[in-house]
Amino acid sequence: MDVQTQIEMEKAAQILKLLGDKTRLSMMKLLQNNECCVCELVEIYKASQPAISQHLRKLRDIELVKERRKRHWIFYSLNKENSYYQFVLNVLESLPSEDERLKELEKQGLRINCC
Amino acid sequence: MDVQTQIEMEKAAQILKLLGDKTRLSMMKLLQNNECCVCELVEIYKASQPAISQHLRKLRDIELVKERRKRHWIFYSLNKENSYYQFVLNVLESLPSEDERLKELEKQGLRINCC
DNA sequence: TGAATATATAATAAAATACTTATATAATTA
DNA sequence: TAATTATATAAGTATTTTATTATATATTCA
Numbered sequence: 001m002d003v004q005t006q007i008e009m010e011k012a013a014q015i016l017k018l019l020g021d022k023t024r025l026s027m028m029k030l031l032q033n034n035e036c037c038v039c040e041l042v043e044i045y046k047a048s049q050p051a052i053s054q055h056l057r058k059l060r061d062i063e064l065v066k067e068r069r070k071r072h073w074i075f076y077s078l079n080k081e082n083s084y085y086q087f088v089l090n091v092l093e094s095l096p097s098e099d100e101r102l103k104e105l106e107k108q109g110l111r112i113n114c115c
Numbered sequence: 116m117d118v119q120t121q122i123e124m125e126k127a128a129q130i131l132k133l134l135g136d137k138t139r140l141s142m143m144k145l146l147q148n149n150e151c152c153v154c155e156l157v158e159i160y161k162a163s164q165p166a167i168s169q170h171l172r173k174l175r176d177i178e179l180v181k182e183r184r185k186r187h188w189i190f191y192s193l194n195k196e197n198s199y200y201q202f203v204l205n206v207l208e209s210l211p212s213e214d215e216r217l218k219e220l221e222k223q224g225l226r227i228n229c230c
Numbered sequence: 231t232g233a234a235t236a237t238a239t240a241a242t243a244a245a246a247t248a249c250t251t252a253t254a255t256a257a258t259t260a
Numbered sequence: 261t262a263a264t265t266a267t268a269t270a271a272g273t274a275t276t277t278t279a280t281t282a283t284a285t286a287t288t289c290a
Contacts, residue, residue, distance in 0.1 A: 006211045009141050016206070017135030021248090022128040029124070038267060051249060053268055072258065072266055087209050091131070094202050096121045136278090153237060166279055168238055187236055187288065 007087050030098040037073035037112050044101050122202050139170050145213040152188035152227050159216050
């Protein structure tokens with residue numbers, strides 16, 4: 001059994017509700033290993049910029065992700081400081097990697113690689 | 116790391132969406148260790164019978180739970196045959212036990228204990 | 231077989247969620 | 261400092277989800 005502390009039922013439901021969306025879940029998996037900016041996510045998920053932005057806001061509101069501004073862009077990544085980080089990892093662990101999607105972007109020359 | 120196979124992103128999102136509801140999540144945790152009939156769940160969650168029935172239907176539709184009829188009652192439990200059972204267990208593992216709720220019922224003499 | 235009991239389903243209304251379009255903000259660069 | 265770029269927010273609409281009320285079904289028991 002994993003090292004993990006127990007988590008309040010209500011909080012767990014709140015987190016799982018957010019993860020229970022195909023786009024957000026896939027984004028979370030992608031952000032597990034990568035820092036991505038909004039425009040990359042827009043490209044990857046073929047969604048509108050506000051749609052992606054609103055998904056990110058929800059994830060940010062409960063502090064599952066954090067942001068880091070760099071030059072023009074805001075880069076998102078998983079927030080490892082969150083008390084529920086381990087719980088989230090447990091869920092993500094079973095999911096297939098989405099890293100290929102970023103590699104695709106890179107091939108197309110659309111990866112934002114500042115610094 | 117747990118023994119677990121990878122699960123399709125879309126299927127995972129579908130399951131997590133169902134688990135992302137306080138009542139259903141708690142029910143799933145309860146059913147992890149117990150077989151319960153609908154009227155017990157109605158009592159425990161202080162919800163209407165159709166509300167509980169509809170939650171169960173959703174869980175049954177994607178085969179997360181199964182039913183077993185016995186005398187007047189239909190008893191629900193986790194469906195261990197499901198391909199995603201291990202994934203579900205991984206999620207439930209982090210949650211606090213809900214077994215106390217059943218013990219409470221028992222104290223009140225409301226536990227259905229056929230056979 | 232008929233009444234009682236437990237559960238399911240249908241129809242509807244209410245609430246929550248997600249997407250779109252338009253606009254605002256905030257940092258950057260010229 | 262003005263224009264540009266990336267992202268966020270707001271408002272409105274469409275869609276989905278949840279709960280309620282009413283009714284149906286199916287088993288049990290008398």
